[in-house]
Amino acid sequence: MSNRYARQILFYGIGEAGQKTLREKSAAIVGCGALGCTSANLLVRSGLGYLKIIDRDFIEESNLQRQSLFDEEDINKNLPKAIAAQKKLEKINPHVRIKAFVTDLNPSNINNTLRDADVIIDGTDNFETRFLLNDFCVKNCIPWIYGACIGSIGMTMNIIPSKTPCLRCVLEDIPPFGTTETCDTAGIIAPIASLIASIQAAEALKILTGNFDVLSKGLLKIDLWRNEIKKLHIEDIREKSDCVTCKQHHYEFLSKDRYSMTTALCGRNAVQILQREMANIDFTKLAERLNKVGEVSFNNFILRLKIDKYELAVFPDGRSIISGTNDVSVARGIYAKYIGS
Ligand SMILES: [Zn+2]
Incomplete structure (x- = not known):
């Protein structure tokens, strides 16, 4: 050894x-x-x-x-x-x-x-x-x-x-x-x-x-x-x-059933949204679409969009963390608007 x-x-x-x-x-x-x-x-x-x-x-x-x-x-x-x-x-x-x-x-x-x-x-x-x-x-x-x-x-x-x-x-x-x-x-x-x-x-x-x-x-x-x-x-x-x-x-x-699909992240002023079905998001295509609405950056692991006071972080499987709010309904609304429901 x-x-x-x-x-x-x-x-x-x-x-x-x-x-x-x-x-x-x-x-x-x-x-x-x-x-x-x-x-x-x-x-x-x-x-x-x-x-x-x-x-x-x-x-x-x-x-x-x-x-x-x-x-x-x-x-x-x-x-x-x-x-x-x-x-x-x-x-x-x-x-x-x-x-x-x-x-x-x-x-x-x-x-x-x-x-x-x-x-x-x-x-x-x-x-x-x-x-x-x-x-x-x-x-x-x-x-x-x-x-x-x-x-x-x-x-x-x-x-x-x-x-x-x-x-x-x-x-x-x-x-x-x-x-x-x-x-x-x-x-x-x-x-x-x-x-x-x-x-x-x-x-x-x-x-x-x-x-x-x-x-x-x-x-x-x-x-x-x-x-x-x-x-x-x-x-x-x-x-x-x-x-x-x-x-x-x-x-x-x-x-x-007991697990929440939408979770306010402990004191972080952010909400996580999970997808029931695993997605496989094409970041290049998503970035092209989102470039029109806000500031986008991405790598192999994560895509981030800054828009108004919020920031969305999207992962390849469709999971997302929305920062700038603790309100799960606000976060769900932002997710549905920009990523899809
Ligand atoms: Zn015990």
């Missing part, structure tokens, strides 16, 4: 055997924002076999303060986050197979996207995707690592199906839209995201190398501004509860 992993092999918890096991394993990171960038960086450097990165968004200037895989050039090139992350990570460690998915994880595509992962890392910013992940992972017996940050506070918890409480044991349902603070309403400092993602990456390394006995138990909550670290011991809530997901085995978030 090359010198690349020498220090990690020296570490008593990994060794030659652990490194070899790691090489045969795969992980998936869902959401490549502040958490996803850091955990992807750490895992790719550690030398796992295969990493999937799933993200639905493109990079904006306000991301650069904390999303450590991106730079100004990525913004100028209009790259989706998953693609920019893949390009950066391939330069860091070309021995790891990396696949980028520029998509919204939903009940229709989650099985094909995630079924062969040995561990899934939560880098999302919303509960709809987390509940979907939780149902999928409990059903398919895949460990996943919850992570969330806001302000200077971060939380993380390992979910090992049928062994530890699942997300639904802790939280019965998705908090209504607008009731939870987001990075865009309360702000965030980069170090808390970096810290939580580092913990997630360490827990993933333990899972991938089979060191289940040293996994962190319970829900860890850290406030870096007030210097508080709390461990909430919730290990026994699964025994006491009659959890819909992990006790009753009803996976309602995997049902297509």
